[in-house]
Amino acid sequence: MSVQPSIGKSLNRLEGHLKVTGAAKYAGEYPAENLVYGYIVNSIITKGKIRNIDTGPAMSLNGVIKVFTHKNRPSLAWFDFQYADMDAPPGAAFKPLADAEIKYNGQPIALVIAETFELARYAATLIDVEYEEEDFETNLVDNLDKARTPKVGLATFLKPLPTKPLGEYRKAYEGSYAKASGEFYHGTEHHNPLELFATTTIYGKDGKLTIYDKTQGTVNCQLYVANVFGLKYKNVQVISPYVGGAFGSGLRPQFQLFFSVMAAIELKRAVRVTLDRHQMFTFGHRPPTLQHTHFGADATGKIQALHHAAYAETSQFEDYTEVVVNWSNMLYPSRNTLMEYKLVPLDVFTPLDMRAPGGSTGSHAIESTMDELSYALNMDPVELRLLNYSEIDESTGRPFSSKELRQCYLQGAEKFGWHKRSPQPGSMKRGNKLVGYGMATGVWESMQLPARAEAQLTKEGKLHVLSAVTDIGTGTLTVMTQIAADELGLAMEDVSFSYGDSKMPFAPIQGGSFTVSTVGSAIKAAGSALRNKIFKKAQAIKGTPWKNLKIEDVIFNGGYISLKQDPANAISFTEIIAANKGRMIKTTNLSLPKALKLKKYTRAAHSAAFVEVEVDEELGIINVTRALTTVAAGKIINPKTARSQILGGMIWGISKALREETITDHEMGKYMNQDLAEYHIPVHADLHELDVVFVEERDDIVNELGTKGVGEIGLVAIPPAIANAVFHATGKRINQFPIHFDSLL
Ligand code: MOS
Numbered sequence: 001m002s003v004q005p006s007i008g009k010s011l012n013r014l015e016g017h018l019k020v021t022g023a024a025k026y027a028g029e030y031p032a033e034n035l036v037y038g039y040i041v042n043s044i045i046t047k048g049k050i051r052n053i054d055t056g057p058a059m060s061l062n063g064v065i066k067v068f069t070h071k072n073r074p075s076l077a078w079f080d081f082q083y084a085d086m087d088a089p090p091g092a093a094f095k096p097l098a099d100a101e102i103k104y105n106g107q108p109i110a111l112v113i114a115e116t117f118e119l120a121r122y123a124a125t126l127i128d129v130e131y132e133e134e135d136f137e138t139n140l141v142d143n144l145d146k147a148r149t150p151k152v153g154l155a156t157f158l159k160p161l162p163t164k165p166l167g168e169y170r171k172a173y174e175g176s177y178a179k180a181s182g183e184f185y186h187g188t189e190h191h192n193p194l195e196l197f198a199t200t201t202i203y204g205k206d207g208k209l210t211i212y213d214k215t216q217g218t219v220n221c222q223l224y225v226a227n228v229f230g231l232k233y234k235n236v237q238v239i240s241p242y243v244g245g246a247f248g249s250g251l252r253p254q255f256q257l258f259f260s261v262m263a264a265i266e267l268k269r270a271v272r273v274t275l276d277r278h279q280m281f282t283f284g285h286r287p288p289t290l291q292h293t294h295f296g297a298d299a300t301g302k303i304q305a306l307h308h309a310a311y312a313e314t315s316q317f318e319d320y321t322e323v324v325v326n327w328s329n330m331l332y333p334s335r336n337t338l339m340e341y342k343l344v345p346l347d348v349f350t351p352l353d354m355r356a357p358g359g360s361t362g363s364h365a366i367e368s369t370m371d372e373l374s375y376a377l378n379m380d381p382v383e384l385r386l387l388n389y390s391e392i393d394e395s396t397g398r399p400f401s402s403k404e405l406r407q408c409y410l411q412g413a414e415k416f417g418w419h420k421r422s423p424q425p426g427s428m429k430r431g432n433k434l435v436g437y438g439m440a441t442g443v444w445e446s447m448q449l450p451a452r453a454e455a456q457l458t459k460e461g462k463l464h465v466l467s468a469v470t471d472i473g474t475g476t477l478t479v480m481t482q483i484a485a486d487e488l489g490l491a492m493e494d495v496s497f498s499y500g501d502s503k504m505p506f507a508p509i510q511g512g513s514f515t516v517s518t519v520g521s522a523i524k525a526a527g528s529a530l531r532n533k534i535f536k537k538a539q540a541i542k543g544t545p546w547k548n549l550k551i552e553d554v555i556f557n558g559g560y561i562s563l564k565q566d567p568a569n570a571i572s573f574t575e576i577i578a579a580n581k582g583r584m585i586k587t588t589n590l591s592l593p594k595a596l597k598l599k600k601y602t603r604a605a606h607s608a609a610f611v612e613v614e615v616d617e618e619l620g621i622i623n624v625t626r627a628l629t630t631v632a633a634g635k636i637i638n639p640k641t642a643r644s645q646i647l648g649g650m651i652w653g654i655s656k657a658l659r660e661e662t663i664t665d666h667e668m669g670k671y672m673n674q675d676l677a678e679y680h681i682p683v684h685a686d687l688h689e690l691d692v693v694f695v696e697e698r699d700d701i702v703n704e705l706g707t708k709g710v711g712e713i714g715l716v717a718i719p720p721a722i723a724n725a726v727f728h729a730t731g732k733r734i735n736q737f738p739i740h741f742d743s744l745l
Contacts, residue, residue, distance in 0.1 A: 002557050002558060003489055003490060003491045003557050003558045005486045006481075006482040006485045006486055006491075006492055007482050007483065007486050007635070007637050007638075008635075008636070008637070008638075008639070009482070009638065009639075010638060010639045010640035010643075011478055011482065011492065011638055011640060011641075012478075012640065013475055013477070013478050013641065014477050014478045014481060014492075015242070015471070015477055015478075018242075019242065024241075024242040025212075025241070025242065026195050026198070026214065026242050026243075026244055027195075027198040027199055027200060027212045027213050027214040027240065028195075028196070028198030028199075028200060028212075028214075028272060028274045029200075030200045030202075030212040032200060032202050032270035032272070033270065034269050034270055035200070035269075035270040035271070035272060036065055036113050036114065036115060036263075036267065036269060036270070036271055036272075037113070037114055037115070037116055037117040037119075037120045037271075037272050037273075037274075038111050038112065038113050038120060038259055038260060038263055038271055038272065038273035039111070039112050039114075039117065039120035039121045039123070039124045039273075040108045040110070040111055040124075040255070040256070040259060040273065040275065040279060041108070041109055041110035041111070041112065041124045041127050041129075042106045042107060042108055042109065042279065042282050043102045043104075043105060043106060043107040043108075043109050043129075043131075044105070044129075044131075044670075045102055045105065045131045045133050046102070046104060046105040046133075046136045046138065046347055046668065046669030046670065047102055047103065047104070047133070047134045047135070047136035047347045047669070048101075048102050048131050048132045048133040048134040049100045049101055049102060049131065049132045049134075050069075050070070050100040050102065050109060050129060050130070050131060050132075051100075051130040051131060051132045052129070052130040053069050053071070053109070053110065053127065053128070053129050053130070054127065054128040054129075054130075055067040055069065055110070055127055057126040057127075057128070058112055058123040058124070058126040058127050059123075061114075061119065061122075061123050061126070063114050063115040063116065063119050064112065064113070064114045064115075064119065064120070064123045065113045065114060065115070065267065066112075066113045066263070066266070066267065067110055067111070067112050067113070067123075067127065068097065068110060068111040068113070068259075068262065068263065068266070069097065069109065069110045070097045070098065070099055070100055070109070073097040073262065074262065074265070074266055076095070076097075076098075076228060076229065076262075077227060077228045077229070077230060080092040080093065082227040082228060083095055083224070083227070083228060085217075085220050085221075085223070085224045085252050085253050086217060086219075086220045086223070086508060086509055087155070087217075087220070087251040087252045087353070087509055087511075088154075088155070088252065088318070089153060089155045089314075089318045089319050089320045089321060089350065090150070090151040090152065090153030090154075090155065090156075090318065090319045091151065091153075091315075091317050091318030091319050091350075092317050092318065093317075093318065093350075094255070094315075094317060094318075094349070094350065096108055096255050096258045096259065097109070097110075097111075097262075102131065103315070103316060103317065103347065103349075104315070104347055104348050104349045104669075105138075105347075105348075105668070105669045105670045105671070106279075106281065106282030106283075106349070106670075106671070107282070107349070108255050108259065108282070109129065110124070110127055111259045111262070111263060111273070112124045112127070113263050113267065113271065117272075117274065121276075136347035136669050137346050137347055138346050138347055138348055138664055138666050138669040139346075139664075139666040140288045140289075140290060140311065140312075140313045140344055140346065141185075141290060142666075143344050143346060144290070144311055144344060146344050146345065147311050147342035147343065147344050148342060148343060148344075148345075149342060149343075150314075150319045150321045150341070150342075150343045151319045153319070155321065156321070158447060158512065159321050159322060159323050159358070160323060160326065161321070161341065162325050162326060162339035162340060162341045163326055163329065163337070163339055163395045163396065165337060165338045165339070166329075166334070166335060166336060166337045167335045167336035167337070168336055169294075169305050169306070169307050169336040169337055169338040170305075170338075171336070172296060172304045172305035172335070172336035173294050173296040173305035173307065173336070175296075175304075176296025176297055176298065176304060176305055177296075177297060177298050177299040177377075178296065178297045178298075178299075178301075178373060178376035178377045179294070179295070179296050179297075179373075179376060180293075180294075180295050180296075180369045180370075180372035180373035180375075180376050181292070181293055181294040181295070181369065181372075182292070182293055182365065182368060182369055182372065182733070182735050183290070183291070183292055183735060184290070184291040184292075184293070184364055184365040184368065184735045184736070185288070185289070185290050185291070185735065185736045185737070186286075186288065186289060186361065186364065186656070186661075186736070186737040186738075187288045187661045187662060187663070187664070187737075188285050188286065188287070188288050188313075188661070188662040188664060188671070189285060189286040189354060189656070189660050189661065189662060190280060190281050190285045190286075190662050190671070190679065191246075191247060191248065191249035191280060191284065191285070191352070191354060192277075192280060192676060192679065192681065193244055193245030193246055193247060193249060194244045194245050195214055195243065195244025195245060196214075196274055196275050196276065196277065196279075196280065197214050197249070197250075197254050197256050197274070197275040197279075197280065197283075198213075198214050198256060198272065198273065198274040198275065199211060199212065199213045199214070199256050199257045199259075199260035199261070199272070199273050200212040200213075200260065200270065200271075200272040201260040201261050201263075201264035201270065201271050201272075202264070202270045203264045203265070203267075203268050203269055203270060203271075206235075207231075207235065207265070207268075208235045208236075208237075209225070209231070209235060209236050209237065209261065209264065209265075210237050210239065211225065211236065211237065211238045211239065211257070211260070211261065212239050212240070213238055213239070213240055213253075213257050214240065214243055214244070214246070214250055214254075215238065215240050215243070215246075215250045215253065215254075215257070215470065216243070216246045216248075216249075216250035216251050216470055216472055216509050216510045216511055217250070217251065217470065217507075217508065217509035217510065218238040218239065218240050218468045218469075218470060218500060218501055218502035218504075218507075219238070219468050219502045219506055219507065219508070220251075220252075220253065220508075220509050221238040221240075221253045221257060221502070222236050222237070222238045222502035224253040224257070225238070225253075225257065225261050228258065228261075229261060229262070229265060236502070237501070237502055237503050238501075238502040239500060239501050239502070240470050240500045240501075241471075241499070241500040241501075242471070242500075243470055243471065243472040243473060244473065245472065245473050246470075246472040246473070246510075247354060247355040247472075248284075248352060248353030248354045248355055248357060248511060249283075249284065249352065249354070250470075250472065251352070251353050251509050251511045252284070252352065254275075254283055254284075255283060256273040256274065256275050259273045260272065260273040277674070277675050277676060278674045278675060280674075281662065281671045281674040281679075282349070283349055283352070284349060284350060284351055284352020284353075284354075285348075285349070285351055285352060285354070285662065286351065286352075286354040286357065286361075287312045287313040287314065287320065287322070287351035288312070288313050289310055289311065289312040289313070289324065289361050290310070290311045290312075291308065291309065291310045291311075291324070291325075291361070291362075291364070291365040292307070292308070292309045292365075293307060293308050293309075293328075293365045293366065293369040294306075294307040295307070295328075295369050295370065295372075295373050297373055297376075297377060297388075300387075301377050301379050301383075301384055301387045301388070302387065302388065303332050303333070303334045303373075303388050304334060304335060304336060305334060305336045305337075306328045306329055306332065306334045306336070306337045306338070306339075307337070307338045307339075308324075308325040308328050308338075308339055308340070308362070308365060308366065309325065309338075309339075309340035309341075309342075310324040310325050310340070310341050310342070310361070310362070310365075311342050311343075311344055312324065312341070312342075312343055312344070312351075312361075313343070313344055313346050313348065313351060314343045314344070314345050314346070314350065314351060315345065315346070315347075315348055315349055315350040315351070316345045316346070316347060317350065318350040319343055319345075320343075320350050320351040320352070321341070321343065321358075322353075322357045322358025322359075322361060323358040323359065323362070323445070324341060324358045324361045324362040325339040325340065325341050325362055326339060326362075326395060327359065327362045327363065327366060327443055328362075328366045329394050329395035330390070330393050330394070330395045330396075330443060330602065330604070331366070331385075331388075331390060331441055331443055332370075332385075332388040332390060332394075333388065333390045333392075333394040334394065337395070347669060348669075353511060353512075355649065355652060355711070355712055355715050356444060356649070356712035356713070356715040356716050359442075359443065359444050359712060359715075359716045360653075360656065360712075360715050360716050360719060363440065363441070363442060363443075363716045363717060363719070363720050364719055364720050364723070364737065365735075366720075367440035367441055367717065367720035367721070367724070368440075368720050368723050368724060368733070368735060370384065370385065370440075370441075371438065371440070371720070371723075371724040371727065372733065378423075380423065381438075381439055381724070382409055382413050382418060382439060385409060385441060386406065386409060389405070389406060391403075393602035396602060398600060398601055398602045399600075399601055399602070400601065400602050400603070400604065401446075401598075401601040401602070401603045401699050401701035401702045402632075402634065402697055402698065402699035402700075402701070402702070403604070403606060403632070403697075404606070404632035404695050404696065404697040405441070405606035405607075405608070405632055407630070407632065407695040407696070407697075408606055408607055408608040408630040408631065408632050408695055409441075409608050409630075411630050411693055411695055412439070412608040412609075412610050412628055412629075412630035412693065413439075413610065415628060415630075415691070415693060416437075416610035416612075416626070416628045418437065418439070418610060420437075421437040421728070425727060425728050425729070425730065425731035426729065426730060426731045428728075428729070430614060432616065432617050432618065433614040433615060433616055433617065433623075434614070434615045434617055434729040434730055435612065435613070435614055435615075435729055436612070436613045436615065436724075436725040436726055436727065436728035436729025436730065437610070437611070437612055437725055437728055438610075438611050438613070438720075438721045438722060438723065438724030438725025438726070438727070438728055439608060439609060439610045439611070439717075439721050439724065440608070440609050440717040440718075440719075440720040440721040440724060441606070441607070441608055441717055442606065442607035442608070442609060442629075442713055442714075442715075442716030442717030442718075443604050443605070443606050443607075443713075443716065444513060444604060444605050444709070444712045444713045444716055445602075445603065445604050446513070446514070446517065446603040446604055446605055446633075446634070446702055446707075446708035446709055447512050447513070447514040447517070447518075447603075447709075448514055448517040448518050448521065448593040448598075448702075448703050449508045449514060449518045449593065450506075450508070450518075450590065450591065450592045450593065451467065451469070451505075451506060451507045451508060451518045451519050451521070451522040451590075451591055452467070452505035452506045452507070452522055452526075452588060452589065452590045452591070453465055453466065453467045453505050453507075453519065453522035453523045453525070453526040453588070453589060453591070454466045454467075454504070454505050454526060454586060454587070454588040454589075455484065455487075455523070455526035455527045455529070455530040455586065455587055455588075455589075456530075456584050456585070456586040457488075457530060457534055457573060457576075457577065457584060457585040457586070458577075458584050459577055459582055459583070459584055460574075460577075461559055461572065461573035461574040461576075461577050462490075462494045462495065462496070462573075463484055463485070463488050463490055463494060463495045463496070463527070463530075464495075464496050464497075464498065465480065465481075465484045465495070465496075465497050465498070465523050465526065465527070466497070466498045466499070466504045466505055467480070467497075467498075467499050467504055467505055467507045467519050467522065467523065468499070468500070468501060468502050468503070468504040468505060468506055468507040469499050469500070469507035469510055469515060469519045470499065470500050470510045471499060471500065471510075472510055474510075474515070474641065474645060474711060475638060475641030475642075475644070475645075476499065476510070476515060476516075476519070477497055477499065478638060478641060479516055479520065479637045479638050479641060480497050480499070480519060480520060480523055481495050481496070481497045482637055482638060483520045483523050483524055483527075483637065483705065484497065484523050484527050487523070487524055487527030487528055487530075487531065488527055488530065488531060488534075488556050489555065489556035489557035489558065490558070490559060491558070494559065505522075505588055507519050507522070511711075512709075512711070512712070513605070513708075513709030513710065513711035513712045513713065514709055515709070515711070516637060516705070516707045516709055517702065517703045517705065517707050517708070517709055518591075520637070520703075520705050520707060521591040521593075521703050521704055521705060522589060522590070522591035524591075524704055524705060525589040525590075525591045525704075526587055526588060526589040526591075528589075529587040529589050530585065530586070530587045531551065531556060532551060533585055533587055534556075534561070534573070534576055534585055535551050535554065535561060537576050537579065537580060537585065538554075538561050538571050538576055540579075541571060541575065541576065541579050542571060545569075549563070553565070555567075559572055559573045559574070560572050560573070561573075561576075593703070597701070598701070598702075601701055601702075603699075603701070603702045603708065604708070605631065605632065605633035605634070605708040605709060605710065605713045606631075606632045606633075606713070607629050607630060607631045607632070607633075607713050607714070607716060607717050608629070608630050608717060609627065609628070609629045609650075609653070609717035609718045609721040610626075610627070610628045610629075610630075610721065611624060611626070611627045611628075611718065611721040611722050611724075611725045612624070612625045612626040612627070612725065613625065613722060613725040613726055613729055614729070615726060615729045615730055615744060619741060619745075620741035620742060620743075620744035620745045621741050622658055622722075622726060622739065622741065622744070623686075623688070624654050624658070624686070624687075624688065624722060624725075625688050625689065626688060626689040626691075627650055627653075627654070627689070627690050627691070627718060627721070628690075628691040628692075628693065629646055629649075629650055629691075629692050629693070629714060629717065629718065630692075630693045630694075630695055631646055631692065631693070631694050631695065631710065631713055631714070632694075632695045632697040633694065633697065633707070633708040633709065633710050633713060634697050634698075634699040634702055634705075634706045634707050634708035635697075635698075635699070635705055635706035635707050636694050636707075636710070637705070637707060639694065642694065642710045643692045643694075645710045645711055645714060646692045646710060646713070646714035647690055647692060647714065648714065649711075649712065649713065649714020649715035649716075649718070650690055650692075650714050650715070650718050651682055651687060651690070652714075652715045652718075653714070653715050653716075653717070653718025653719050653721075653722070654682050654686060654687070654718065654722065655680075655681050655682050655738075656715070656718075656719045656737055656738065657718065657719040657722035657723060657737055657738060657739060658682075658686075658722065658738050658739055659680040659681055659682055659686070659738055660679070660680060660681060660738060661679075661680075661737075661738055662679065680738075692714075719737060722739075723735070723737075723739065726739060726744070730744055732744055
């Protein structure tokens with residue numbers, strides 16, 4: 001019986017049972033000898049200075065070991081660049097405890113270390129801080145006069161600034177037969193993964209640090225810690241095997257890492273620092289963004305003018321940017337365009353990537369405006385998109401490496417039953433509920449970064465692969481094992497994958513939907529190199545008859561190498577290992593994206609979302625009764641875990657459109673709903689029929705695996721599809737997320 005390929009199979013997560021039985025350990029759960037606990041104190045003012053900080057009453061408690069403040073902190077790295085991690089936007093990264101200055105509400109200002117977490121938390125309440133307050137600004141809409149072009153930095157490479165204007169947008173818009181425009185807004189959103197941010201730092205012999213951290217990048221955190229604390233890279237090991245959801249929140253080292261490491265070095269013992277749910281609202285967030293659009297079409301429905309402007313919040317110290325406005329002309333050809341993107345620096349912490357950063361923001365405005373345009377043209381929304389289907393990326397003039405978006409529209413409309421929609425808003429009813437159908441397009445760039453992987457044929461003749469990459473709950477362990485298994489023709493159970501450790505071969509941060517393409521390609525390359533090496537060893541054993549064979553003449557399957565022409569002529573991996581004196585055979589391989597070739601193409605995953613809502617006529621309550629997302633994302637390695645990614649994104653889309661918002665009191669500059677009781681996310685009762693279809697898409701350009709990534713694309717199209725369905729149900733176009741039921745009354 002030959003071993004069948006694993007790629008393409010719907011396999012369960014390999015670590016699933018460990019997670020559901022509680023056996024999987026998270027960063028804040030690692031046992032350590034002589035462990036002490038830290039609790040962070042956060043500023044209650046928004047801007048100003050600490051005039052005095054009295055730690056006496058806290059220190060007097062039995063069991064409180066130390067309180068760190070800006071006054072007694074150890075000496076730390078001085079330069080801005082030493083605090084810049086792989087995902088740092090242009091500017092100066094926040095330096096905890098640097099001085100008495102307060103830059104935002106919730107800023108960490110002290111760390112209490114005690115024998116127990118509860119004691120540290122209690123002692124923190126006894127710390128008396130005298131502040132000197134200054135005026136501040138936290139309201140985006142009130143500060144648009146401060147909007148400016150973002151600074152350019154390394155991050156701009158992955159997040160390009162707006163494309164150059166084409167033609168004469170204004171003239172073309174004025175002369176358009178049909179016009180649609182709007183102002184769109186969503187407020188601040190905060191990350192709320194199940195697992196709270198935590199770091200356990202173990203202080204080892206000679207000051208070597210073993211750090212269990214909740215992060216999306218073990219190497220990123222290793223470099224950050226070494227740079228900030230002046231340590232040798234080899235003396236810092238960051239381990240992160242299980243991550244209870246991250247979605248962008250762990251792309252940058254968060255400040256609990258800094259505090260845990262600082263205290264461990266100073267006290268020369270193990271220190272754990274865990275943030276509580278309130279403190280999850282004291283670092284990065286999705287930035288509130290205001291957008292304007294003006295789309296114009298001729299009488300046939302062809303778009304001739306596209307204007308999209310976005311004003312997004314950033315901090316006073318870093319220019320966090322997202323790709324918000326580049327998408328419309330990538331999706332819809334137009335000869336006349338104007339894309340604008342400006343930042344408004346406010347007295348807040350630097351915003352942070354949150355699943356489909358920018359893409360989900362831009363699609364809200366673009367796809368709602370397209371819907372409006374379809375009504376102005378008296379045309380079906382799907383038809384309008386098919387009519388304006390772009391065969392090349394008009395925003396850059398480049399072809400797509402592949403694009404099966406048309407199939408997303410067609411198969412989606414068919415499966416959803418879109419033809420049952422009667423176009424007139426308010427025309428479909430079910431009892432006292434107005435029924436609306438809405439749809440939208442999604443797009444997300446398919447990126448690939450350099451990564452390294454090691455592949456070993458172990459003494460037992462099994463395959464073991466290693467990479468520093470994390471698994472943030474996406475199924476990385478399973479998918480990487482599938483890729484490795486196929487490279488050597490092995491069954492899943494004969495392959496193991498070690499990951500989540502900065503000591504392993506380099507992997508960049510896990511995010512941007514680029515992990516399968518990035519680390520998967522490295523594993524494929526390392527596996528292929530290992531195959532060559534094993535084959536050479538086999539040739540040496542088999543002697544003359546195999547000497548002149550090429551690797552194409554043999555098959556790797558089930559732990560054997562055999563001749564294609566004569567399958568009985570075979571040699572097992574265990575024989576090869578025995579001939580290698582029982583030693584393992586290994587290769588490492590650096591996988592680099594083929595930058596020059598890839599530059600000629602636009603590489604993107606696409607989707608179409610179809611949504612049915614019911615709106616209670618009297619109460620305005622909106623229910624998403626059905627949602628379908630069709631996705632074209634190249635090769636799907638594991639349909640089951642990929643589907644889970646899309647479903648998660650769809651649920652987040654429902655959340656974004658109807659639930660999630662951080663409410664800021666701009667008098668205080670403070671977020672008011674800092675817990676899951678008041679920060680609303682969907683619960684089971686909010687979720688009904690959700691469906692995902694992957695359309696066939698072959699891409700021979702994007703990378704050797706043909707993968708485009710499915711992390712973000714599931715979120716992009718759902719929020720505007722919901723807004724469009726609400727319009728179809730009620731005739732009211734609500735351009736502010738989340739849509740509150742009172743706005744429909
Ligand atoms: Mo990605 S922003 O790390 O979900």
